[in-house]
Amino acid sequence: MASLSMSDFKNHRERFFSQMSDNSLALFSAASEVTRSNDTEFNFCQNKSFYYLTGFNEPDALLVLLKRDNKTQAILFSLPKDKDQEVWHGRRVGQEKASQEYGFDQCFTLDEQNDLISQYLNGLTQVYFAFDDKLLTQKVFDLLAQVRSAVRQGVKAPSQLVDASPLINEQRLIKSANEIELMRQANYISILAHKRAMQQTQVGLFEYQIENEILHEFTRHGARHPAYATIVAGGDNANILHYTNNDDRLNNNDLLLIDAGGELSGYAADITRTFPINGKFTEPQKILYQLVLDAKSQVIAAIKPGTCFITLNAIANECLTKGLVELGILSGNIAELVEEKVCKRYFIHGLGHWLGLDVHDVGDYHMNESRQQCREFTPGMVLTIEPGLYMPLDDNTIDAKWRGIGIRIEDNIVVTQQGCENLTQDCPETIADIEALMAN
Known part of the structure; x- marks a missing residue:
């Protein structure tokens, strides 16, 4: 089936990085599965901006774009490999394959996201995310609260929130x-x-x-x-x-x-x-x-x-x-x-x-x-x-x-x-x- 190459998705990330201020972080959420009836789901449709930046087609993942000291990192948090789950619901990409085949700099499981993102946020100035994504907005505020709770230990939380939607929308146009x-x-x-x-x-x-x-x-x-x-x-x-x-x-x-x-x-x-x-x-x-x-x-x-x-x-x-x-x-x-x-x-x-x-x-x-x-x-x-x-x-x-x-x-x-x-x-x-x- 015809598709874009992984280098195309990396180019999309590079273009977005170029719009980010230094010492900032951007978050993009994957879509979640939607229940059709009882315990069955509609065919999965990925969040289009997340897909544009990743080419990754699993639910509930999170992309972090980190720009610190003018160096960039693309980090993916996604579902872990799990044989018991995969035999019922299908194969997962997992962290090793995501890193090797999708071109991310680092890949972690979803369970690791709160601790690691809190560390990334320390000392940054800006956070980019889609303001109309209610679940992601709540996640950002929870993460910022987690960072601010450690202010007495010298941790510094970002003070500027930037709506990522106008930037990614213009890029996609x-x-x-x-x-x-x-x-x-x-x-x-x-x-x-x-x-x-x-x-x-x-x-x-x-x-x-x-x-x-x-x-x-x-x-x-x-x-x-x-x-x-x-x-x-x-x-x-x-x-x-x-x-x-x-x-x-x-x-x-x-x-x-x-x-x-x-x-x-x-x-x-x-x-x-x-x-x-x-x-x-x-x-x-x-x-x-x-x-x-x-x-x-x-x-x-x-x-x-x-x-x-x-x-x-x-x-x-x-x-x-x-x-x-x-x-x-x-x-x-x-x-x-x-x-x-x-x-x-x-x-x-x-x-x-x-x-x-x-x-x-x-x-x-x-x-x-x-x-x-x-x-x-x-x-x-x-x-x-x-x-x-x-x-x-x-x-x-x-x-x-x-x-x-x-x-x-x-x-x-x-x-x-x-x-x-x-x-x-x-x-x-x-x-x-x-x-x-x-x-x-």
Whole structure:
């Protein structure tokens, strides 16, 4: 299975070290297992920032980054080797292997963390940790209290606490060449899954049967898990943005909206395609679909370093508004409708978001006073572009021919030095290409 090398994770740690003040310590917690029912757990999903810095995929571990006298150490605390536990719950990496294969400077068991970290903290100035991690926050305060209790013995506790989240989030926002290549592969697998879904869809099947085809294709190519709950929404269900019931029957002359992406070595793809269940678009479906596709194409053509979501939203708003006026769905002065963003009545979500280890990835959008995303794009950012139009079945303000149609088309885009790369360009999106694929 494709993955980053241990040197990539070490590089991530080195980049974070470079942001730390001298005589400081940073703490990053692994995730814990989550109970599904009684004594069974959900599939384990690692804390993404911890994973970004370690590549280590066991629960309850703790990473310590120590920077003292401008020398750095990466120290891991993790579960010990235990034959009795491992025969029931699976093999553990252990401390020796973690040191040898994961590139940590020192590795200890979880039971050793309190005493050793208290020693590390003595004489330091700053502690970095994620303030929104309640369990880790409590651990930090407990450790600091432990250090301060020995002040009469000459021990000195750090006096400055720094939120690590903005630092690690900014670092994660700009992907390395190796991260982008891994996301390219995640998209390749996800594209195969969307093609399979188009080819397997038939009138009378259930949405969950198509979901199964998608998950099968993910797994067949090494993406063991979906990056998020798969949306397979037939007909009017597509007008529910986060529809995941996936339990309705697929009806003739309806569209099927599929929002699905695989996760490969922790990195997400996020693709949406909308296509006719019977393989042929009706005329109203064609018209609305082409309008959404035109908006997406115009937006992606404008992506380059220096632009921002404000510019892209203006392009999508103008394209969709003009189209909806031409169709009689909106009426009035086009300039005023654009200014008032009236098309949001039918395009009800955002145009896109950052993508990476999380499907809605971390990173500041730099919101201005008008709550517009004004951050300029720079090479290495990965984002989605996903315009849509949603015409609910019960909306009696529009002509009956539009009702029950929900369309979204979503691509994954890398900002490059010259412009952008569409990681999703090989996933069928034109009316002709979709109908040709479904006819085979």
